[in-house]
Amino acid sequence: MAAPLPATDLAPGFAEPVRQSQQAFRAALNALSYPGRVVTVPGCVAAPPLGPAQAALALTLVDFETPVWLDHAAAGAAAWLRFHCGCPIVETPSAARFAFVVAPEAMPPLAAFDAGSDEFPDRSATLVLSVRSLSGAGDLRLTGPGIPGEAGLGAEGLPPDFPAQWQHNRELFPRGVDLFLTEGDRLAGLPRTVRMRS
Amino acid sequence: MYVAVKGGEKAILNSHRLIEDERRGDRGIPELSIAQIDEQLGLAVDRVMTEGSLYDRRLAALAIKQAQGDLIEAIFLLRAYRTTLPRFGASVPIDTGRMQVRRRISATYKDIPGGQVLGPTYDYTHRLLDFGLMDDEAERCQAVSAPAEVDAAMPRVTDLLGRDGLIEEETAEPDETPIADLTRDPLTFPAERPLRLQNLARGDEGFLLGLGYSTQRGYGRNHPFVGEIRLGEVAVEFVPEELGFPIELGEITVTECQMVNQFKGSKTKPAQFTRGYGLTFGHCERKAMSMALVDRALRCRELDEDATAPAQDEEFVMMHSDNVEASGFVQHLKLPHYVDFQAELVMVRSMRAAAGAKEAAE
Amino acid sequence: MSAATAPVATGGPETGYNFAYLDEQTKRMIRRTILKAVAIPGYQCPFGGREMPLPYGWGTGGIQVTASVLGADDTLKVIDQGADDTTNAVSIRRFFERTAGVATTERTEEATIIQTRHRIPEAPLREGQVLVYQVPIPEPLRWLEPRETESRKMHALAEYGAMHVRLYEDIAHHGQIATAYDYPVKVNGRYVTAPSPIPKFDNPKMHMNPAIQLFGAGREKRIYAIPPYTRVESLDFEDHPFEVQRWDEVCALCGSSESYLDEVITDDRGGHMFVCSDTYYCAERQAARPAAAAPWSEAGGSAK
Numbered sequence: 020m021a022a023p024l025p026a027t028d029l030a031p032g033f034a035e036p037v038r039q040s041q042q043a044f045r046a047a048l049n050a051l052s053y054p055g056r057v058v059t060v061p062g063c064v065a066a067p068p069l070g071p072a073q074a075a076l077a078l079t080l081v082d083f084e085t086p087v088w089l090d091h092a093a094a095g096a097a098a099w100l101r102f103h104c105g106c107p108i109v110e111t112p113s114a115a116r117f118a119f120v121v122a123p124e125a126m127p128p129l130a131a132f133d134a135g136s137d138e139f140p141d142r143s144a145t146l147v148l149s150v151r152s153l154s155g156a157g158d159l160r161l162t163g164p165g166i167p168g169e170a171g172l173g174a175e176g177l178p179p180d181f182p183a184q185w186q187h188n189r190e191l192f193p194r195g196v197d198l199f200l201t202e203g204d205r206l207a208g209l210p211r212t213v214r215m216r217s
Numbered sequence: 218m219y220v221a222v223k224g225g226e227k228a229i230l231n232s233h234r235l236i237e238d239e240r241r242g243d244r245g246i247p248e249l250s251i252a253q254i255d256e257q258l259g260l261a262v263d264r265v266m267t268e269g270s271l272y273d274r275r276l277a278a279l280a281i282k283q284a285q286g287d288l289i290e291a292i293f294l295l296r297a298y299r300t301t302l303p304r305f306g307a308s309v310p311i312d313t314g315r316m317q318v319r320r321r322i323s324a325t326y327k328d329i330p331g332g333q334v335l336g337p338t339y340d341y342t343h344r345l346l347d348f349g350l351m352d353d354e355a356e357r358c359q360a361v362s363a364p365a366e367v368d369a370a371m372p373r374v375t376d377l378l379g380r381d382g383l384i385e386e387e388t389a390e391p392d393e394t395p396i397a398d399l400t401r402d403p404l405t406f407p408a409e410r411p412l413r414l415q416n417l418a419r420g421d422e423g424f425l426l427g428l429g430y431s432t433q434r435g436y437g438r439n440h441p442f443v444g445e446i447r448l449g450e451v452a453v454e455f456v457p458e459e460l461g462f463p464i465e466l467g468e469i470t471v472t473e474c475q476m477v478n479q480f481k482g483s484k485t486k487p488a489q490f491t492r493g494y495g496l497t498f499g500h501c502e503r504k505a506m507s508m509a510l511v512d513r514a515l516r517c518r519e520l521d522e523d524a525t526a527p528a529q530d531e532e533f534v535m536m537h538s539d540n541v542e543a544s545g546f547v548q549h550l551k552l553p554h555y556v557d558f559q560a561e562l563v564m565v566r567s568m569r570a571a572a573g574a575k576e577a578a579e
Numbered sequence: 580m581s582a583a584t585a586p587v588a589t590g591g592p593e594t595g596y597n598f599a600y601l602d603e604q605t606k607r608m609i610r611r612t613i614l615k616a617v618a619i620p621g622y623q624c625p626f627g628g629r630e631m632p633l634p635y636g637w638g639t640g641g642i643q644v645t646a647s648v649l650g651a652d653d654t655l656k657v658i659d660q661g662a663d664d665t666t667n668a669v670s671i672r673r674f675f676e677r678t679a680g681v682a683t684t685e686r687t688e689e690a691t692i693i694q695t696r697h698r699i700p701e702a703p704l705r706e707g708q709v710l711v712y713q714v715p716i717p718e719p720l721r722w723l724e725p726r727e728t729e730s731r732k733m734h735a736l737a738e739y740g741a742m743h744v745r746l747y748e749d750i751a752h753h754g755q756i757a758t759a760y761d762y763p764v765k766v767n768g769r770y771v772t773a774p775s776p777i778p779k780f781d782n783p784k785m786h787m788n789p790a791i792q793l794f795g796a797g798r799e800k801r802i803y804a805i806p807p808y809t810r811v812e813s814l815d816f817e818d819h820p821f822e823v824q825r826w827d828e829v830c831a832l833c834g835s836s837e838s839y840l841d842e843v844i845t846d847d848r849g850g851h852m853f854v855c856s857d858t859y860y861c862a863e864r865q866a867a868r869p870a871a872a873a874p875w876s877e878a879g880g881s882a883k
Contacts, residue, residue, distance in 0.1 A: 036603060037597065037598045037603060038598075038650070040603065040606075040607070041649070041650040041651075042650060044610045044647075044648075045648070047610075047614060048613065048614065048617065048791065049791075050612075051614055051618060051806075052617055052791045052806045052807055053706070053807060058839075070834075079607070080607060080610060080611055080614075081607075082607055083602060084608065085611070091733050111627050133584070136735075137735035137736070138731050138732065138734075138735045139625075140618060140619050140622060141612070141615040141616070141622065141624040143615070145611075145614070145615075157805070163767075164620050164806040164807075164808065164809040164810075165806040165807050165808055165809065166808060167787075167789075167808045185859060188596060192769070193619050193622060193769065193770075193775075195618075197614070197615070197618040203605065203672065210617060210618035210619060210806075211618050211619070212619075212767065212806075225664045225665055225666040225668070225669040226664075226669045226673070228666065229666055229669060229670060229673075246779075280608040291635070296630045297630050297631065297632040299629075299630070300629050301596065301602070303602075389648050400629075400630075401627045403625040403626060403627060403628065403800035403801075404725060404800070405625065405717030406728045407728075421705055434841070450862075507847075532726055532727060532728060536727075541630065541634075541635060542635045542798045544714070545633055545634035545635030545636040545637060545639075545798060546636035546798055547636075548634060548636065549634065549635075549637050549715070552637065552659070552667050552696075553635075553659060553660045553665050553666075553667075554660075554697070555660045555779065555841050555856065556660045556661060556698055556760070556776075556777075556839070556841070556856055557697060557759070557760040557761075557776050559778070559839075559840070559841055559842055560759035560760040560778040560779065560780070560824060561759050561760070562842060563759065563824045563826075564755075564757060564759040564824075567755070568757070569754065570752055571754055571755075578761045
């Protein structure tokens with residue numbers, strides 16, 4: 020499709036933005052605070068190619084202050100994001116504050132995204148990935164803050180060398196990117212503090 | 218037996234009734250109107266608008282009435298209201314060169330194009346109580362209008378100096394350069410001048426006055442001259458996206474002070490005069506001048522001067538200039554601190570006991 | 580204007596303001612900050628703190644955090660000095676009743692969000708609860724180095740030697756670390772963090788707590804977090820291990836020997852007694868006790 024979609028053809032955003040964004044935020048907060056747990060986001064909206072949980076996080080966290088990067092498979096969401104979130108869409112991963120990735124297997128390495136600085140490690144990217152399947156029991160063994168003992172996480176559709184990439188990201192601490200893995204209306208959080216072995 | 222104190226909520230409600238009652242005072246005396254405050258306590262309104270960062274005379278007057286004339290409390294009320302307002306965008310920078318001037322003085326030149334216009338000022342009043350004001354029925358004198366209109370052309374003194382290259386050039390930031398907004402983003406250091414000026418414009422008049430004064434007494438001396446102070450009305454213009462050209466929203470009264478400061482030059486810069494800048498809503502000359510002195514002092518980094526004095530320390534100045542922040546934190550000491558104090562009591566007692574035991578053993 | 584920025588007033592009983600007072604754009608900014616804070620435990624994230632209708636120093640940071648986390652289904656508890664009925668706790672609770680219309684409670688176990696000043700409740704917290712601390716000075720290095728530009732570098736390099744020196748000087752001069760509240764902690768082995776001025780008695784409760792702990796400093800414009808199940812160690816030395824306050828007395832009202840006690844002066848002849856600072860904890864214990872039981876003690880000696 021050559022011409023940009025007129026606004027009226029776009030998928031809608033939240034019908035009740037105040038309530039729905041609060042619920043989505045709490046889901047994200049819980050997911051990031053208890054890594055490895057799969058949390059359902061209530062009241063998601065559909066905005067393909069973004070998955071429902073991805074779309075909910077975008078509506079909840081993204082605005083004109085946060086440049087967004089989209090992978091090739093997510094590019095179709097640009098007009099929807101611009102309209103509902105008012106965010107700039109950037110071409111280079113390192114310029115983004117948020118990245119929405121629909122085909123993670125082919126995504127650039129985590130190191131391509133902004134990891135913040137030692138003095139301002141909070142100025143780093145948050146990546147929201149859509150994976151094929153997500154479960155709270157799986158081969159990825161997680162330890163770190165938010166996890167009593169050890170947690171398991173199953174995620175299909177990540178790059179094959181993801182554990183090694185994550186290990187590198189972990190070593191940058193306090194710098195580093197933070198991840199949300201989503202499948203449908205469910206999500207799991209991977210803050211940079213998590214140690215992972217597979 | 219001891220029963221824990223209860224009833225905080227009732228006490229608060231009663232306290233609110235008490236201040237309402239005290240604010241009104243003797244019912245036999247007519248109540249102040251907002252218009253009276255606006256018209257007859259205009260300089261208080263100006264200060265509240267300036268430090269409250271909101272140009273609205275009626276709301277500032279209302280805040281002053283509500284705060285029983287406590288100006289810092291009124292500033293707080295106005296700020297808390299301002300923070301809830303939606304933003305439509307940024308205006309075109311005001312052009313004080315096109316000001317309708319009511320007062321304009323320069324201390325650097327005896328005469329200047331456009332002339333010196335003394336205008337309204339307390340400067341040359343003798344500070345004798347005017348007992349005539351005790352009579353609130355008396356006729357008041359009417360100011361006579363000037364025999365001639367002031368010149369429409371009033372070039373800024375600093376522009377005149379600039380023509381000869383005697384004063385540093387001041388170039389506007391390109392329009393696309395993002396200007397930080399201290400009401401939206403936390404302060405970070407080092408801070409650029411636009412952010413410093415925002416901070417000083419909202420800063421407490423008394424704090425800036427003291428700091429400006431300290432530079433005159435040698436704590437970061439910078440040899441200031443009042444290049445010009447002007448007071449008057451300027452147009453505020455805004456470019457709506459859909460029109461693409463500026464439209465006038467209205468006019469505001471501002472006071473501008475351009476300080477001209479000696480500068481001996483550095484390794485990289487020749488000797489020339491430098492600038493300190495002050496701008497306020499309404500007529501706040503003392504504030505505008507103090508702001509200009511502190512602005513110049515804070516420019517020590519870019520001018521390769523040693524930063525040795527408090528007024529030159531941007532983190533110190535900017536973190537402590539805001540009277541809403543300062544007032545809140547000083548006054549929070551009134552909140553209960555039973556828990557911390559108990560922790561200190563336990564510690565002091567144990568340290569005294571340990572010292573006593575040691576003494577007894579010796 | 581895009582749909583996401585359109586103001587939608589779905590406030591509580593007090594109309595004219597958004598739900599929980601803050602506008603949605605401000606909440607988004609604060610929510611982003613909270614998520615980064617959770618990802619970097621103990622690191623102070625700068626945020627664009629707004630002017631609130633309550634004074635700075637009176638909980639504006641905690642209020643902004645609570646307002647951004649709070650939902651219509653939450654149950655809110657607000658305490659100051661451990662008590663639900665201190666004036667500022669009452670005032671903040673009323674603020675959220677008016678602007679968000681949420682349910683409030685004094686029961687620690689019932690609350691999903693607890694905003695606090697200076698205490699952690701005595702009852703253990705659980706998963707699903709968020710503890711929001713009001714923080715006056717978030718920078719633990721402030722008393723060593725008042726400049727943010729410097730302390731930020733020290734945090735970046737994890738250069739905390741000066742803090743240990745200060746604590747050790749205390750031991751040399753006083754035989755003990757002379758810090759009774761706001762006692763610095765190290766979070767997850769990395770950032771030295773101010774626990775807000777809770778008494779050091781409460782420091783151990785922060786360690787491996789199942790609840791989410793969020794800290795808001797409004798005037799200083801910082802938010803930080805301790806995620807659940809996170810190591811929190813109070814700084815100490817091998818030969819001078821960290822210790823909490825203890826009292827010889829028990830609470831005069833409920834008999835507890837495990838809670839943090841407030842001292843109450845009962846007359847001008849040196850009479851005083853000790854009562855729980857956590858009023859809900861104390862009331863529960865009193866309710867569970869036979870009505871006829873005598874007070875546990877009328878006046879106490881001195882604490883040690």
